[in-house]
Amino acid sequence: MSERTVFAYFQTPDQAKEAVKQLRSLRLIDHAIERFDGYAGEGIQSLDTLGGTITGDFKGLGYLTLGGDFDSPDAGILAASSVSASGYSSGGPENRETGYDIMLVAIVEEEDFEQADRIVRELGAL
Structure with a gap:
């Protein structure tokens, strides 16, 4: 199966953590949350x-x-x-x-990409 990467930028770490929590209901392969400036x-x-x-x-x-x-x-x-x-x-x-200085990078199965994108956007991601 092929994979897709979701890049989401949040205002708080809690938003990103909530996104990961919801993404776990999909086929989440890997993820990372980082603050950057x-x-x-x-x-x-x-x-x-x-x-x-x-x-x-x-x-x-x-x-x-x-x-x-x-x-x-x-x-x-x-x-x-x-x-x-x-x-x-x-x-x-x-x-x-x-x-938006919190970046979430999540790798999901290709079939779950659109739903993953919808989840992060609903939680306030760019």
Whole structure:
């Protein structure tokens, strides 16, 4: 049997997880959920590690606010000039990011592709 790949972009990880839950009713072969953005690295992933900001023990604003891990100080400085890093950009409820930065990749049997596509779209995917 042949396989098809569904690429779906969501606003929250919970939406993607719900999609996977519903896709399991089909012949789901494999899946992955990833967060992506325009900056390299993971940066700070936990509020527990923000204590270094008091002592100045962090790589820069882009590391803190964008989750970037930059190869050179110049790249970090350029990323920190982004309105997303400074906090002067907002949108949506509670000033949260409103973009579709969660990607679900699901591999299904070809016969289930249209139904899988319908499921992710009904859950808000692009």
